[in-house]
Amino acid sequence: MKPQILAYLLLASTACGQTKDNSQKGSNILKIDTTQKQTKNxxxxxxxxxxxxxxxxxxxxxxxxxxxxxxxxPFGNDDGADTYAGFNDWRQSHSNENPKVFLLEQIEYWGYPKFDICETDIKKLTLYLKQSDLGSRYMSGIGAAIISIAFGQLYLDGKIDRDFNELAKTAIRRQLLPEILAVWGDTYKIERETKLKKMLAVLAS
Structure with missing residues (x-):
């Protein structure tokens, strides 16, 4: 496991309220091929x-x-679909490894800027959102990846790693923030909010 990923995992391994080092560049993190292999159906x-x-x-x-x-x-958006495809392959040889390892490799593979994935304070998140015109796109994509992995585990194994389940609940709560929901427009945000709450209820069950 690469040192950068290990350090990030150690910081995020318990509660989502802990402070994390978001300055890592991840230049040496191994990039994985999450494209769908032609040899598989x-x-x-x-x-x-x-x-x-x-x-x-x-x-x-x-x-x-x-x-x-x-x-x-969980699997209907581009980032969620790509993540599930990669995760399904990755877990074949990493069944006992923390799914956060794959998540961080996936984010690095995409080249999305990192942020504190345990943060739900909109004031702190706004700093990230304003760093780029694509800030909300990046945040939404990373959230979709987290949700896809969690529901992918449930789909494949019937259970979700406890710490990753908490991470997924945090990702959904972040997407439920009024300021984040507003990005989806007045018409769709109501439907999105309803579905996100249903997904959150599943993770809490």
Missing amino acids: MSDYSPAFGKAHPRAKELLKEEFYFSPIDETG
């Missing part, structure tokens, strides 16, 4: 209710959870 990268773990079937009964086009669903 494309259906392997498309979660479906019929192939879900029994526990996931109990909790994920609405269609949007498995939709390939629902922007709020």
Whole structure:
């Protein structure tokens, strides 16, 4: 494991309220190929209710959870879909490794600027959002990756690592902030809020 990733994991391994070093550049972090491999059936990268773990079937009964086009669903947005495809491959040889390792590698692979992924204070998050015209895009993408991994674990294994579950709940709470929801427009934000709350309830169950 690369030193930069290990340091980040140690800082984020317990509660999401701890202060983290966001200055790491990650220039030496190993980049992984999360593109879909031609040797595998494309259906392997498309979660479906019929192939879900029994526990996931109990909790994920609405269609949007498995939709390939629902922007709020775990696997329906571009970042969520890409993340699940990569995570599904990665876990084959890293079944006992913390999924945060893959998350950080995925963020590095995309080249998205990092921020405190345990932060929900909009005043602090605004500093990140204003760093770039794509600030909200980056934050949304990283949040989608976190959510995709959490629900990907549930889909595949019927459970989510406890600390990553907390991270996913924090990611959803961050997306539920009025200032973040507003980015989605008056029409869609109501639907998005409803679905995010349903996902949060699943993670809390």
